Amino acid sequence: MKQKKRKPSYKKGRGRKKLSIRKPGVRKTGRQRKKRKAGIWKHIRRKWSRRFPGIENVWLDRAAILITVMVLVSAALLITGRVRRVFSSQAAHPEQLSSLKSDSDGVEILPAQDGPCGRPEIEKDYIEPNPYSRSQIELKKVKGIVIHYVANPGSTARDNRDYFENLMNTHATKASSHFVVGLKGEIIQCIPLDEISYASNQRNKDTISIECCHPGKDGKFNKATYDALVRLAAWLCDSYGLDSADVIRHYDVTGKLCPLYYVENEDAWVRLRKNIQKNLDNRNNH
Secondary structure: OOOOOOOOOEOOOOOOOEOOOOOOOOOOOHHHHHHHHHHHHHHHHHHHHHHOOOOOHHHHHHHHHHHHHHHHHHHHHHHHHHHHHHHHOOOOOHHHHHHHOOOOOOOEEEOOOOOOOOOOOEEEOOOOOEOOOEOOOEOOOOOEEEEEEOOOOOOOHHHHHHHHHHHHHHOOOOOOOOEEEOOOOOEEEOOOOOEOOOOOHHHHHHEEEEEEOOOOOOOOOOHHHHHHHHHHHHHHHHHHOOOHHHEEEHHHHHOOOOOHHHHHOHHHHHHHHHHHHHHHHOHHHO
16 A cells, blocks of 8 residues: 655745655654754854854854853853852851850850951850740751841840740740840840751741841841841851852741841842851951
8 A cells, every 4th residue: 555645845935945854753863963953053154144244254153162161161150159059058167156056055155256257246045945946956957047127126135035935935936046136236046056946937947047136117227236247147158158149038938028127128138238248258358
């Protein structure tokens, strides 16, 4: 039985060029594929030559090579940067953080260190372990720093730390933070850095949280709180191999208006992250 011949299809438009018929089950060889790719490049080159008649083909070839090299270099930089971040996401300077982990108990004042990324003065006063504010679940890897505001104008760092601890009695909710920055720039650490806090919802598992006090309802931090926050965030970024892009708001995780002022005023948030990055950029100068 004879097979019917397939009729060639035609392209619409002027000329009605006949399309080649590809036989079923016949694959193109490597040489044919290379020829086809070369044909595509010749077509592109011819098209650009017509659009820019003054440009010679050799310059078009050089431009293509340059663009290809730039794309490959960019991809390589992106990949190596990601690899560096993965391997440095555990503490880059573990000796700086050892005194802030769960193996060291009791109230203690840790003195400030020199430099733009040096540790600020921290009062270490851990919450007692309980299911509502200190679960003691391990924080295995740190990939970011989350900024919050306390949403209680005029309250102090001590007030908020004690509120978190009292949740073991009230059972009102589950809430806590690794650090609370007060109105005078004081910093209290409530949770060890190798345990999760209850602050950032689905990002509790891989972030460190910082609650900030504020004098007014608008949620804007005063200068003392702001400066202490910048220094604390820069120190944490430096210690964990992060940069300012890894400093986020609670809003960026859940859409909650927290920290309020820095959600409603995006330019203020951009400036805050720039100030953190400025400290990180200046660390090698000290």
